[in-house]
Amino acid sequence: MAKILIPTPLRQFADKKDSVQLPGSTVGEVLKSLTGQYSELRRHLYNDEGKLRSFVNVYVNDEDIRYLNKEATPLTDGDTVSIVPSIAGGSAGVAAPPAPPATLSKDEILRYSRHLIMPEVGMEGQLKLKAAKVALIGTGGLGAPLGMYLAAAGIGRIGLVDFDVVDFTNLQRQVIHGTKDVGKKKLDSAAETMLDINPYVEIDRHEVALTSENALDILKDYDIVVDGTDNFPTRYLVNDACVLLKKPNVYGSIFRFEGQATIFAYPGGPCYRCLYPEPPPPGLVPSCAEGGVLGILPGTVGLIQATETVKLILGIGEPLIGRLVLYDALAMRFRELKLRRNPECPVCGDHPTITKLIDYQEFCGIPTQTHEEKPMDGDIEPTEVKAKIDRGDRFVLIDVREPHEYQICNIPQAKLIPLGDLPKRVNELNSADEIIAHCKSGMRSAKAVDFLKQAGFKKVRNMKGGILAWSDKVDPSVPKY
Amino acid sequence: MIKIQKTAWEKMVSHVEGTFPKEGCGLMIGSDGVVAEAVPLPNAYTGPQEDFFVIDPKDLHRVDQESRQRGLDVLGVFHSHPDCDAYFSKRDLEHSCPWFSYVVLSIKKGRFDHANSYRPDFDQTEAPKEELIYG
Numbered sequence: 001m002a003k004i005l006i007p008t009p010l011r012q013f014a015d016k017k018d019s020v021q022l023p024g025s026t027v028g029e030v031l032k033s034l035t036g037q038y039s040e041l042r043r044h045l046y047n048d049e050g051k052l053r054s055f056v057n058v059y060v061n062d063e064d065i066r067y068l069n070k071e072a073t074p075l076t077d078g079d080t081v082s083i084v085p086s087i088a089g090g091s092a093g094v095a096a097p098p099a100p101p102a103t104l105s106k107d108e109i110l111r112y113s114r115h116l117i118m119p120e121v122g123m124e125g126q127l128k129l130k131a132a133k134v135a136l137i138g139t140g141g142l143g144a145p146l147g148m149y150l151a152a153a154g155i156g157r158i159g160l161v162d163f164d165v166v167d168f169t170n171l172q173r174q175v176i177h178g179t180k181d182v183g184k185k186k187l188d189s190a191a192e193t194m195l196d197i198n199p200y201v202e203i204d205r206h207e208v209a210l211t212s213e214n215a216l217d218i219l220k221d222y223d224i225v226v227d228g229t230d231n232f233p234t235r236y237l238v239n240d241a242c243v244l245l246k247k248p249n250v251y252g253s254i255f256r257f258e259g260q261a262t263i264f265a266y267p268g269g270p271c272y273r274c275l276y277p278e279p280p281p282p283g284l285v286p287s288c289a290e291g292g293v294l295g296i297l298p299g300t301v302g303l304i305q306a307t308e309t310v311k312l313i314l315g316i317g318e319p320l321i322g323r324l325v326l327y328d329a330l331a332m333r334f335r336e337l338k339l340r341r342n343p344e345c346p347v348c349g350d351h352p353t354i355t356k357l358i359d360y361q362e363f364c365g366i367p368t369q370t371h372e373e374k375p376m377d378g379d380i381e382p383t384e385v386k387a388k389i390d391r392g393d394r395f396v397l398i399d400v401r402e403p404h405e406y407q408i409c410n411i412p413q414a415k416l417i418p419l420g421d422l423p424k425r426v427n428e429l430n431s432a433d434e435i436i437a438h439c440k441s442g443m444r445s446a447k448a449v450d451f452l453k454q455a456g457f458k459k460v461r462n463m464k465g466g467i468l469a470w471s472d473k474v475d476p477s478v479p480k481y
Numbered sequence: 482m483i484k485i486q487k488t489a490w491e492k493m494v495s496h497v498e499g500t501f502p503k504e505g506c507g508l509m510i511g512s513d514g515v516v517a518e519a520v521p522l523p524n525a526y527t528g529p530q531e532d533f534f535v536i537d538p539k540d541l542h543r544v545d546q547e548s549r550q551r552g553l554d555v556l557g558v559f560h561s562h563p564d565c566d567a568y569f570s571k572r573d574l575e576h577s578c579p580w581f582s583y584v585v586l587s588i589k590k591g592r593f594d595h596a597n598s599y600r601p602d603f604d605q606t607e608a609p610k611e612e613l614i615y616g
Binding site: 005007008009010018043044047053054055057059062064082084085086087088089090091119124266267268269315316317318319321322338340341343 | 504506526532533534535536538539541542545546548549554555558560562563564565566568570571572573574575576577578579580581583589603604605606607
């Protein structure tokens with residue numbers, strides 16, 4: 001028998017009593033009687049696994065049971081058991097950079113004047129920015145504004161990861177690269193622009209594709225990772241690497257007119273897998289190259305990421321942790337979704353099953369290179385299609401792209417039936433005819449071929465590489481997009 | 482919602498301005514969501530107190546007992562963030578308890594700047610802001 005004192009906030013669950021006498025010869029038994037009598041108290045005191053919650057301290061008289069025999073601590077009549085929550089906390093500088101450099105030079109003071117006169121940044125904040133090391137994955141749509149503004153803001157060291165080359169289709173949004181840079185390595189072009197904006201920034205160039213083999217090694221030297229990638233395997237890779245390294249992942253993604261941003265993998269906060277445990281089936285979510293993107297969109301989203309990065313370093317404001325910002329450019333609206341860490345998450349949960357980096361191509365269901373090189377059954381080369389046209393062979397060429405793409409360029413002999421319309425327009429085709437389908441690069445027309453085969457068409461083939469390959473191999477006057 | 486009466490609020494602010502640049506802490510007691518009295522307590526953390534605080538459970542136990550005798554309840558905890566905004570930090574969340582309101586006071590360069598109040602959840606994953614009225 002022991003007396004249990006009920007803490008104020010819990011009395012409402014115990015018939016408003018401030019103490020109760022309960023049977024039991026150990027602390028565990030008495031607490032069991034307590035939660036048996038007042039079942040609502042159970043979830044306050046115990047977690048789902050039946051363990052005392054981390055904020056619950058139990059005292060027998062004046063002794064904390066952690067220093068006695070824990071829940072097996074014996075009780076004698078007349079003992080008093082107290083439930084006392086543990087209370088602690090603290091501001092905990094985020095990604096606290098090591099001792100900041102002592103001073104800024106006279107030129108730097110002039111350069112950062114508009115930061116220095118704001119008390120929220122000031123000399124102290126500017127020195128934090130200078131001491132910070134940020135890894136930027138990708139120097140494309142999101143990476144462009146990120147690289148430029150993070151450099152301008154005076155981040156001391158920025159690590160760029162990219163292995164791509166600037167091409168003309170990049171220039172509509174990747175403002176860190178210019179027309180003169182087409183053909184140049186994106187790393188060099190980006191670094192050149194950033195150093196022009198701010199020569200005081202140190203830039204590390206990692207000219208590699210981020211992989212499971214190199215990610216931890218590259219990212220371990222930085223305080224914060226900013227994800228500017230555009231594909232699922234790299235997104236999961238960056239996420240998992242950040243969780244394992246305990247580094248915040250400032251995330252952004254864009255598609256057509258919509259964008260998202262949040263901070264993942266902040267210790268205690270959710271990660272990308274808490275939001276999306278599984279990748280979508282390959283091909284379901286089109287990339288920007290397939291679906292297009294408003295050129296300005298990555299500017300808006302990339303700058304949300306840049307803002308959050310700078311806030312994390314300075315320790316000011318409310319960080320975008322556990323909140324997903326959704327931006328709709330057409331409606332010009334921002335919305336916010338709450339995100340929570342999933343205790344069952346395979347990588348950041350309470351019992352993680354993923355404790356090292358995995359094969360992300362395989363995880364995302366993307367066939368490996370050797371598969372792709374194997375000629376697909378039913379593929380036909382654009383040159384062969386051209387020869388058939390020239391010979392006057394009887395066949396039907398269908399273009400399964402969208403009408404607005406058809407307006408950009410087309411093959412005059414082709415009949416336009418957008419992939420989405422194919423099921424209802426399939427009666428326009430004759431299964432006795434030989435049919436060849438094409439699209440922009442061969443992905444959608446492969447789906448069209450599958451669909452037609454299932455609908456009973458026998459003689460259907462896919463023009464390999466789409467109209468882009470047609471432009472390369474048959475008619476260079478056809479513009480590429 | 483939590484409402485803090487003027488004298489209690491002034492005691493809280495003056496306590497955490499006094500502990501600056503270290504974190505200061507204490508308990509708030511009262512009834513029906515109105516804080517009538519602030520009880521400043523020593524920061525019991527044995528490491529660097531610039532960004533961490535601990536309330537000695539014995540202090541909490543004692544204040545809880547004393548306030549019960551006077552018909553009052555412990556409604557919440559207050560602590561300061563020196564030279565840092567009044568958000569609910571990762572460390573706050575990791576050490577939080579859902580039974581109380583957590584008032585965080587931002588103290589910049591030794592002076593009170595702003596404050597927020599939070600109600601953490603059971604799993605220490607989230608702490609929604611609640612309305613805070615003081616003065």
